Amino acid sequence: MLNLERLRTLDALARHGSVSGAAAGLHVTTSAVSQQLTKLEREIGQQLIAKNGRGVRLTDAGVLLAEHAARILSQVEFAQSDLEAHRGQVVGELRIGAFPTAARGLFPAAFTALRTAHPGLALRSQELEPADGVRAVVRGDLDVAVVLDWYNKPLPMPEGLAKASLLDDRADVVLPAGHRLADRAELALEELADEDWICWPEGAFCQDWLVYTLRSKSVEPRIAHQAEEHATQLAMVGAGLGVCVTPRLGRGQVPSGVRVVPLRQKIARHVYAVWRTDADRRPSIRAAVDALRVAGESATA
Template identity: 70%
Template sequence: MLNLERLRTLDALARHGSVSGAADGLHVTTSAVSQQMAKLEREVGQPLLAKNGRGVRLTDAGQLLADHAARILSQVEVAQADVEAQRGCAVGELRIGAFPTGMRGLLPGTLTALSAAHPGLRLLAREQEPAESMAAVVRGDLDLALAIDWHNKRMPVPTELARAHLLDDACDIAVPVGHPLADRARVSLGEFAADEWISWNEGQFCHEWLVHTLRGLGVEPCIRHIAEEHHTQLAFVEAGLGVCVTPRLGRGPVPPGVRLLPVSDTVRRHVYVVWRADADRRPSIRAAVDALREVAAAH
């Protein structure tokens, strides 16, 4: 009979495309992955992996078995959810991924409430960008992920995932105190056509949103500086190096040399949580979603 953990290893190899990626996803060593695959090959009596340059690829037999493994593991997920639902207790391990401001603004209160209400639940949190964390939920490396999109640019959600809206997060424009618009009660994004911008990393969803939005207003943005953390962006603003969009969720203290200006345009992030639809009945998932909603409502 085929061993479930070895099928899980094969599934991880198929999803990640490399031994090292599978090892990271399974939180084991590359040696452990290789050993499991060697045992699985002995079980089925034929090669499942072939060398491909410095890496490996699945053989035809390996791909065939990996397709079966994905369906088997999905059914195991459903079985686990049904058993937990029948038991009615939120127990076991729950792995949550979150983007930085969601991690800071929502997860401390959520994890504290879950730990108090469900002492049998082991909680693990990981900071990741939304696209990465949603992919990790699809792969089964995470159970839940906090994600965002914007009022005028939606992020595609894989069909395997269920989602729940948590809150709409308003954003402001951060400018130095000496900026010509610093004393305004409200501004429009189009008024910053001549300004230099501080943005997120190129390729990130929020960076793409900023460029897309400004171009939609007829402004070709001059993005001079790139910084991952909002606190770093605000430090650059205080130094007079540009302006930036700053969400309110998880913002923290604002440097004294920065002014925050509300935007008359509808500049909002939609914050939501996603999980695998086949795990929908797990009490731990439902408990986490409820706790996130309560913390988000308070925010």
């Protein structure tokens, strides 16, 4: 009889590509991963991994068994989901990830409501960029991820995931208080063509969106400063170092010395929750999505 935990270890190795990655995904030591794989090899009487430089690779037998392991674990997920649905109780552990402003803007209210309504539910959370959150759900490292895409730039979504909309998060432009356009009731992005921009780090989904959007308006952005946190971006605007676009969710208190001006064209990012379809019937996921949606309605009211 194949041991389920050993199959889970093999599946983690196949998904992460290394012993250390599998250990991190399973929240165990690398020694524990190696021991489980050794026991699995002994159990089936075939070699599953081989040395590959400083790392390891799956043998043909390892690839074959890993494919079966993925299907078996998916069926186990279906079974657990059905049992939870049959019991109808929101219990157990739920692992949720979100990009930083969603974690700040949604998690406190949503988690407080969940803890009050469902004391048998244990919540675990972490901050992840949208693409990383999607990958974590696909790998099974997270049960739910709160992700985003912009109105004109969708986030690629692999098969096997379900999703639910949480909110549309409007974005505004932020200028130094003494800027020549700071007293305007609204602005178009192309009016800021000659400005220094403060935005997210290179490679971040939101920076890609900003560059894509400005170029679509025949504006080549001059990115002078990069900062991951919106609070840092706003502080830099207040110091007169440039302008930025900032969404409303999780924005927090706007510092003195800046002016927030609505954009003439409604620009919004769509915030939604994603989870694996084989866990679709879990009451804990449904309860979490409902709580996140309610928190989103309050956060943007």
